[in-house]
Amino acid sequence: MKSGLKRSNAPIFWGLFGAGGMFSALFGPMLVFITGIAVPLGLMLPANTMSYAKMMAFAQNIIGKGFILAVIALFLWFAAHRIFHSLHEIGIHAGVGAKLLCYGSAFIATVISAVVLLSLGF
Amino acid sequence: MSENLKIIEIEVLRYHPESDREPHLEVYKVPFTDDMSVLQGAQYIKDNFDGSLTFRWSCRMAICGSCGMMINGIPKLSCETFLRDYHPNRIRIEALAHFPIEKDLVVDLSGFIEKLESIQPYIIPKEPRSLEQGEYLQSPQQFNDYIQFTSCINCTLCYAACPQFGLNPDFIGPAAIALLHRYNMDSRDGAAEERMELVASEEGVFNCSAVGYCSVVCPKHVDPANAVNINKTNAAKDYFLRFLSPKGGSK
Numbered sequence: 295m296k297s298g299l300k301r302s303n304a305p306i307f308w309g310l311f312g313a314g315g316m317f318s319a320l321f322g323p324m325l326v327f328i329t330g331i332a333v334p335l336g337l338m339l340p341a342n343t344m345s346y347a348k349m350m351a352f353a354q355n356i357i358g359k360g361f362i363l364a365v366i367a368l369f370l371w372f373a374a375h376r377i378f379h380s381l382h383e384i385g386i387h388a389g390v391g392a393k394l395l396c397y398g399s400a401f402i403a404t405v406i407s408a409v410v411l412l413s414l415g416f
Numbered sequence: 417m418s419e420n421l422k423i424i425e426i427e428v429l430r431y432h433p434e435s436d437r438e439p440h441l442e443v444y445k446v447p448f449t450d451d452m453s454v455l456q457g458a459q460y461i462k463d464n465f466d467g468s469l470t471f472r473w474s475c476r477m478a479i480c481g482s483c484g485m486m487i488n489g490i491p492k493l494s495c496e497t498f499l500r501d502y503h504p505n506r507i508r509i510e511a512l513a514h515f516p517i518e519k520d521l522v523v524d525l526s527g528f529i530e531k532l533e534s535i536q537p538y539i540i541p542k543e544p545r546s547l548e549q550g551e552y553l554q555s556p557q558q559f560n561d562y563i564q565f566t567s568c569i570n571c572t573l574c575y576a577a578c579p580q581f582g583l584n585p586d587f588i589g590p591a592a593i594a595l596l597h598r599y600n601m602d603s604r605d606g607a608a609e610e611r612m613e614l615v616a617s618e619e620g621v622f623n624c625s626a627v628g629y630c631s632v633v634c635p636k637h638v639d640p641a642n643a644v645n646i647n648k649t650n651a652a653k654d655y656f657l658r659f660l661s662p663k664g665g666s667k
Contacts, residue, residue: 299613304622305655308648379625383579 307375307397314372317364325365350414359411367404374400421447424503426457428469429510431517439517441508448499454509455483455494458521471521478635481569484576485521486510491576491633512576514585528572531588534614535596542606558603565598565643567636574630574640580623587623588614590630590640597643608650616651624648 331337333344342348352358378396386392426446431439444461452460455473462469471494473483478496485494488508499507515523545552574590575581581589588596596615600608615621624644631641 299617299619301613301616301655302618302620302622302651305616305652308622309652309656382583383625383627387583 310371311375314368317368366407370400425506427508450500454497470519481571484571491573514582531592540607552604562601573633577629577633594640594643621647
């Protein structure tokens with residue numbers, strides 16, 4: 295066995311990437327349809343589906359908060375990891391800078407959304 | 417020349433370390449018959465045009481894994497690739513990508529050999545067994561768990577295919593990880609935890625970005641991409657669960 299092997303911290307990022315990939319595959323297309331097509335065009339759904347009152351109530355519910363945080367944070371961690379590795383593959387050799395930019399923005403966005411969601415109250 | 421003898425242009429990447437500053441291409445017009453492989457084309461060049469052309473080969477039947485080269489940019493065994501499939505177009509043969517070239521089509525495999533050694537490619541028994549206890553028994557099911565991963569012939573086509581190995585030559589790479597998985601999956605072996613240190617390391621499985629080209633070019637259907645990705649899951653489990661394990665997982 296080789297000596298001086300350093301354990302990779304990749305499982306943290308790979309885990310978030312995997313969770314985000316699964317979550318976005320399950321919910322992404324449906325959310326795009328509801329928020330981007332059906333509600334703005336008034337198709338299929340009641341007119342007040344995404345009214346302020348309803349959305350506020352959703353964001354004040356503990357499960358609703360969890361869902362919104364998961365959608366924002368996991369999607370971003372998924373995207374950050376994918377972009378980071380794609381940079382690598384197209385020859386932009388991802389150093390510390392690219393890593394900080396990709397994962398850092400996902401991290402900051404996660405913190406901001408958690409703070410905002412909590413500040414909306416219960 | 418008989419009537420059915422056709423001519424194909426073979427463009428060969430030549431490199432002589434003592435006289436060339438960098439590799440260059442040379443074109444040869446090679447007469448061929450329908451049963452001639454690309455390897456036989458190279459042999460024709462060596463026998464008739466330039467005896468200094470250097471390449472590895474042995475079995476001529478896709479068993480030894482020596483004759484891998486880039487054929488029109490795709491890693492292939494030249495013995496099972498036929499000139500007739502490229503005629504009338506020109507065919508380009510080059511040394512396997514991502515490896516240092518020693519001479520012409522011969523690459524330096526010493527890094528790969530070190531990786532093979534590093535995975536401990538032998539059965540390390542769970543518990544020592546005396547002669548009186550007899551042989552290790554294995555069910556057909558247990559045999560099936562690993563047999564696919566024994567088919568590797570070390571041709572290194574998967575390394576030439578792997579973009580991540582191309583970027584980071586320290587990556588253990590597809591074939592070595594597939595062989596590591598072969599021993600981990602063997603019911604007689606008990607060293608999966610020992611090998612985990614390498615799997616989970618910075619040289620390990622997380623270099624892979626699941627491109628999957630290694631499995632596409634594998635002439636033996638080993639599916640190294642599958643072995644690598646199973647071990648990503650294993651390494652992630654080891655990473656998060658090591659604190660719960662009584663032995664503390666690997667370091």
